[in-house]
Amino acid sequence: MPYRDVRDYIEELTRRDLLHVIEDKVSKDTELVPLVRLQFRGLPEPERKAFWFKNVTDARGVDYDASVLLGSLGSSRVIYGAALGVGPDEIAQKWASVHGNHLPPNPVGADDAPVKQVVLRAPELGKGADTFPHLVSTPGFDPAPFVTAGVWVTRDPENGAYNMGIYRGMIKAPDRIGCATDVSTQHLAIQWEKARRMGKHLEVALFIGGPPALLMAAAAKVPYGVDEFGVAGALNGAPIDVVQAETFDCVVPANAEIVMEGIIRTDILEPEAPFGEASGYLGPRKMEKVFEITAITHREQPIYQGIVSEFPPSESTVMRKAAFDGIYTNHLRNACNIPSVTKVACHEMASCNMLFVIQLDRPALGQPWQALRAAAAFDASLGKMFVAVDVDVDPDSMDAVLWALSYSMQPHRDVEIVRGKVPRLDPSVSPSDDPRQFAYPDGQGTSTMLINAVREHPYLPVSLPREDFMNAAKERWAALGLPELDLQSPWFGYPLSQWTDENQEEADFAVTGQYFKTGEKLVGRRTTPDGKPIPEK
Secondary structure, eight states: OOOSSHHHHHHHHHHTTOEEEEEEEEETTTTHHHHHHHHHHHSOGGGOOEEEEEEEEOTTOOBOSSEEEESTTTSSHHHHHHHHTSOGGGHHHHHHHHTTOOOOOEEOOGGGOGGGSEEEETTBOTTGGGGSOOBOSSTTTOSSOEEOSOEEEEEOTTTOOEEEEEOOEEEEETTEEEEOOOSTTSHHHHHHHHHHHTTSOEEEEEEESOOHHHHHHHHSOOOTTOOHHHHHHHHHTSOOEEEEOSSSSOEEETTOSEEEEEEEOSSOOEEEOOEEOTTSSEEOOEEEEEEEEEEEEEOSSOEEEEOOOSSSSOHHHHHHHHHHHHHHHHIIIIISOOTTEEEEEEOGGGTTTSEEEEEESSOOTTHHHHHHHHHHHSOTTSOSEEEEEETTSOTTOHHHHHHHHHHSOOHHHHEEEEEEEOOOSOTTSOOOSSTTSOSSTTSOOEEEEEEEOSOOSOOOOOSSOBHHHHHHHHHHHHHTTOOOOOOOSOOSBOOOSSOOHHHHHHHHHHHTTOHHHHHHHHHTTOBOTTSOBOOOO
């Protein structure tokens, strides 16, 4: 069922028993995020839920009219699926169905837009940004509250094309928020640079809360120029209602909880951060963009939405993985014409940014390298390691990937280093004072490693008992009342290309008690120690 807003979605989370409702008073600065963070360090993914805090205060003792929703987008794949109205196993199919089927937004008037219930314009902004319970995400280390689930809506200064993206924002003053785009390839950064060259500021609307498909679309890596409103409509199953912004020619979600409008200055940068990053470390303070607020509209008693990011696994890694796996698979199979690609998996402990594993089914000669190079070229800032594996290797299992890396490739033959990538929140790169320069002394930027771990010559079978014997063992295991199994792939053996009819006959002799036949046969194949045949007597 399509969601009109985050309130519809909360009802669905409640119906599915995926929401903790906290009535106790909780500080947004010191208690709220640590409480939710515990589930990412102490619970298996299927047991994680969203949290709705109804009684929010801060370190100054200020109580807020707004409540806070956290963990509602990606605490688990079940929750991510619920946001799209599907089960966890249908997420990739849902994303695949979006391509070529975008639904443009539906314009409504201000009277039909709940986000216009309260309208404030500069200079009468009241408490401005401080009206809302922005969260301190890493208490004890972050220097300020940050907007984490805010979606920034901008328009290309040259052609008016819309862009939506999720970028963090450091709360600096009632009318001033930082805007961290991290790398120059981010779409907002591209539009900001266009505006700077044209000698004007970039107009922007920052919204918080709304139909969950909007945030999924904003977080996904869709090509530049693709309208995320249309993507979100397709994900939602119905067009997104939009309304005109107050201060510039732009539409915003009519059912958002909060919208802050203004400009991102193109004539100044300002220090921003440190902030806990998906790398698992705090990112350093650096010069970043500045958003100046000129208008605020919001619902009465708004629901403030945040995302748990920082150390993986986190809500943001679940969201990235759910989107990136499908997007990369579609890109390689369809856009790059590699039909042997069956699946692409990124990994949460690599923040879903640094490691991508590409599974291929009997690829034609050259296709593993084609897939590796095409994946590395998809985004200049994504991917430090790309690994190609066979179809029987589960790309989501690091145990399986390590097996492939250990015995299906040779580093001198099957590894290629590509230079000139763009650094992305990576503390292994030495900081640079000049954001226009790459950090390596040679000026070639960061790099990525392409590893072809596809078996490209004959292999003997996987050394586990054959499937029929393991299935029989499963039945015996259950009959004996032994503990419930969680079988990891592969859990039975299977032949590969270096397996002959004679090999199979000998294996059949072994399990039917006729192995002496093989022994008798092998007598006739004896040689001397130097490899010469034994003369017949």
